[in-house]
Amino acid sequence: MxxxxxxxxxxxxxxxxxxxxxxxxxxxxxxxxxxxxxxxxxxxxxxxxxxxxxxxxxxxxxxxxxxxxxxxxxxxxxxxxxxxxxxxxxGLVYDMGTEDYINYMCAAGYKDSSISSVVGKKTKCPTPPTPKPSILDINLPSITIPNLEKEVTLTRSVTNVGPIKSVYKAVIESPLGITVAVNPTTLVFSSEDKKVLTFTVKVKTSYKVNTGYLFGSLTWTDGVHDVQIPVSVRTKIPIKA
Structure with a gap:
């Protein structure tokens, strides 16, 4: 300091x-x-x-x-x-462990040998027919979609670090022209053993042309804590031959 x-x-x-x-x-x-x-x-x-x-x-x-x-x-x-x-x-945190970082490197296209060197043990990324991890599913406290054509569904998990019996509701501020839907819209942490809950976020664009980045947010609130992450979306329509 x-x-x-x-x-x-x-x-x-x-x-x-x-x-x-x-x-x-x-x-x-x-x-x-x-x-x-x-x-x-x-x-x-x-x-x-x-x-x-x-x-x-x-x-x-x-x-x-x-x-x-x-x-x-x-x-x-x-x-x-x-x-x-x-x-x-x-209240809640978007936590990540070793597997999350391995999935990120697999999604980013790193070779198995490079990932193994980083984590200190032999590691293999999924191969077909097992789908490759999506970089959109990395459990970051933000959502960024750089090339949204129609719609996409991604996953996040949150860990309760507050009171054991907590109930959080989703509050969405969608980017202009973008639809954001969360499922479920309520997270119930009912016991000490149920600290981690997963939800999906479906993002859909109404634009038929390319746009710049548009911004919104997703907040989980229990009335005391407001757990907010930014949502950044850019519509990118592929050029057809």
């Missing part, structure tokens, strides 16, 4: 960017790890993303940096401005 910056010891200096946010976020993660020592790196990331502010703490809109200022979107601010207090008690 002692980043080196080229400022003389007079007044103060202001800087931004990844190299400055990294030590700040590292400190927040250290605090969260003291509260939740058994959490995985993915759980910490999820807690930061799903509880972040999408506006300034005072409620003002966030604008992207640059000469032509525009209203910021998830490609500018990621999950948003970190909120350490809420991240300490996120």
């Amino acid at each position: 002692n980043p080196l910056v080229p400022y003389a010891h007079q007044g103060f200096g202001l800087d931004s960017g990844t190299s400055m946010s990294t030590p700040v976020v590292s400190g927040i993660i250290a605090l969260l790890k003291s509260l939740h020592p058994t959490w995985s790196p993915a759980a910490f990331k999820s807690a930061l993303v799903t509880t972040a502010w999408r506006t300034s703490p005072s409620g003002e809109p966030i604008f992207a940096e640059g000469s032509n200022k525009k209203l910021a979107d998830p490609f500018d601010y990621g999950g948003g401005l970190v909120n350490p207090e809420k991240a300490a008690d996120p």
